[in-house]
Amino acid sequence: MNCDSAAGSGYWYGLEGQPDPPSAVLHALRSYRAAEVATRRSTRDAMGMGETDLLALRYLLRAQSAGERVGPKDLSRTLGITTASTTSLIDRLVGSGHVRRQPHPTDRRSLVIVPTAATDLEVRATLGEMHRRMLAVAEGLSAQESRIVVGFLRRMTEALDGPDENL
Template sequence: MYEKSSRYGVVRRLGTALLRFMQQIEAVYEHIAASTRMHPTDFRTICLLADAKTPLSPKDIGHALGLTSGAVSALILRLEGHGLISRQPNPTDRRGVLISLNEETAAPALRDYHALHAHYMQVTEEFTAAELEVVARYMENIRQVTTGHLMLAGAEPPKASK
């Protein structure tokens, strides 16, 4: 009985921690976006492009951020107007384009984002590879459950980051 109630307490603690983390990361992203005078979606897009390390198609951006094609078009126009991104022809699709981050222009907005990730890495260093494997497996399984829920609800889930 003790083991079952102990497990329940840990599961509750984990669920609470995960929910609070999700809320905090949203708050941090919104704060960074506001402090750099960007819309939160614009900021998420430059973070996505910075993490991708390669150009992305508008469709990939839309899937990753859960945006319609019309919203992606408006987003690209805004980011391009601010010099944060550029378009180039897609070599595998003659009608398509790829979106690249202008790293120099985006650097001020990404400074806090990169600092946050550096702090995450410091915390990560406190754990063994085996412990991190358990956390990674848990997060991947939770993501699969969430994706399944979205699909049952008729929503298109975001694509996994590359």
């Protein structure tokens, strides 16, 4: 569906075919989401991996940055995939040189999954400029604008996470 077209369903538009203020906000949010999805697809293609692989790498890099250890069970839980799928995922990422399996430092029966230094550099090179542009936009907001945007996005998240009896 083309989010920029007023010819779609009347859901996003008022009676004259123009978005009213709430619909304009939802339209802009949908356009942002479409751009984000396209960027993620481009990133996956550039790195030669699927969505779950990229999500796993992002999680592993965040955990590493926070000084946290991640085991296969943590990946399974975070990604919402089975242990068998997690094993396949780790095998793929080890095979592509993105992660290493290492013995857990305090539990010799366990393993931790660690992103390689090359992975960190690759992700930074692939996403760094986009993240800088996004940060510049956010830094351009006043403190009041930031509070409004954050509050709006939190309420939208709650609206999406809430129960929907119509589904």
